Amino acid sequence: MATLDIRFDRHLKVYYEGDTVKGEIIVKTKSPLPHQGISVSVEGVASLTLSAKSVGRLEALYNSVKPVTLFSYASDVAGPGKITDEETRIPFGFVLKPRGNNKLYETYHGVFISVQYVVKCLMKRPLLNKDLTKDAEFLVENKNGERATAKITSFSINPNSVQNVNSKTNLPRFSIRGKLDSNYCCITRPFTGEIIVESADTPIRSIELQLMRVETVGCAEGYAKEVSEIQNIEIGIGNVCRGLAIPIYMVFPRLFSCPTLESTNFKIEFEVNIVVIFQDDRLIMENFPLRLTRN
Template identity: 30%
Template sequence: MSVEIKLSRSNRTYRPHEPLQGKIITKFPSSVSHRGIHLTVNGSVNLQVRGGSAGLIESLYGVLKPIPILYHFLLFSNIKKRIPNSMKLFMEQTLTSRQYLLTVDVVRGYLHKSFSATVEFIIESELGGLPEKPVSPETVFFYITQDTQRHSLLHELKSGGFKVSGRICTQCLVGDPLVGEVTVEASAVPIYSIDIHLHRIESIMVGEKIATETSVLQTTQIADGDVCRSICLPIYVILPRLLTCPTVFAGPFSVEFKVTIVVTFQTELYNVQPKSDPRAFRKWVAMESLPLELVQSQ
């Protein structure tokens, strides 16, 4: 038994004043009685404490309330009191208001559990007043050596040395890929992997305090194994559209992004230590972080 929401667009992205179209699909072994089918659209900014978070975020969490952006409720009152074992309901609703939740509930009454389904979708801002393209796309050159690292390194890395250089575009459209290049110029220790981490930084202000949480959205491997020296490797990262948005500074909260170029060297310790948090500093890893500005245009 299941209830499914299937939107008309595979990327689940709409513009204001465009109709939100799709289907509510029910699949039951037999007909089911109900007391109404409810469709709810909910959008809000809410700070959530994740596992391992402590300190300032926990102290503020008790006084923070969700910031509502949109709420809309629709009742399918013209549906029969019994749903056949297979049915498709066509929905169309115009939304005038970034990322929202669409929920459908099949209410079955007392002592019966309701059937529910939820799907995320995106409403992009109006295009008026936005530039056709970023006026001056920013390309930042970087280099990673043993002297640029703020954490301790293995003795063989510090004594032998290494240098990884490249460039990356730190301003791009939300629908465009993140591009650049990276070159391993020298390394005394063989390289295990080169990866690009995409981070989202969410901040919210309460009084004079600011709570910030950084999460890793995506990891893309650029090179696997000990790459040839002085060979230019391309960087081409497709951004996860449902997890990214234009960089936002809106009153009490902000959403920012950054990219981290991570070079992992071959060592026996790599297979021993846990890899749960890619942001953790390790003696066999060198990295460089750069701010990333995401913009939206026509």
């Protein structure tokens, strides 16, 4: 029984454009292992898909959902031979530079858009033996880009200001205010602010903070825009005290968020919702667009 493994020289597996990505192919075997060669290939791809409701709606979208190759590399790291040691380490390395005129977008795992960089190792075996393969993802981040600028956003929520409801006639009387320390955020720093319930005729069950992804796939002829939830944090539990400043604090999740991105065929944007749920199941929501950056 033989196994392959891939280990990178950086524990966090984070690399930047222009870096040399180094690592080792680790082969473990308990008996002599003949092979026809070991190769390493690397591919960075932006994968685009459409939701079920978008398929068939816009013919122009089909050309926009083809995968976009951002980076590629291939090399033979060992010629045909036989591995006799129980553990053999074979080094590999390559320079991380974009393919052609493409940019190296940051690693991102979304629902309809994903950007991934994967190292694949292949050991070809002699006839009648199954080839051995192993995949490992490394992460790409961008050092350059926009710099976040703190700009406090104050808000006030009351029955007259609420937009995200079907009817305002059945809303309870309430007054909520607060602030976001900035909606132009550095992704490595927490999203912060505060919310204050000044009054509410109906008892409150909870106050929640939702981080949403807004993924747009398409082109000038047509596009499909999908909004989905990344995470939901309960910042107020039960019928919270009136006049008390409740802190807003959220860490942007790794992989599931990235700096705001706009390219020819797709866009990745983010929003945050402040949701107040009353005990009678009525719900109000205030939406705030975010712009994320790495700096």
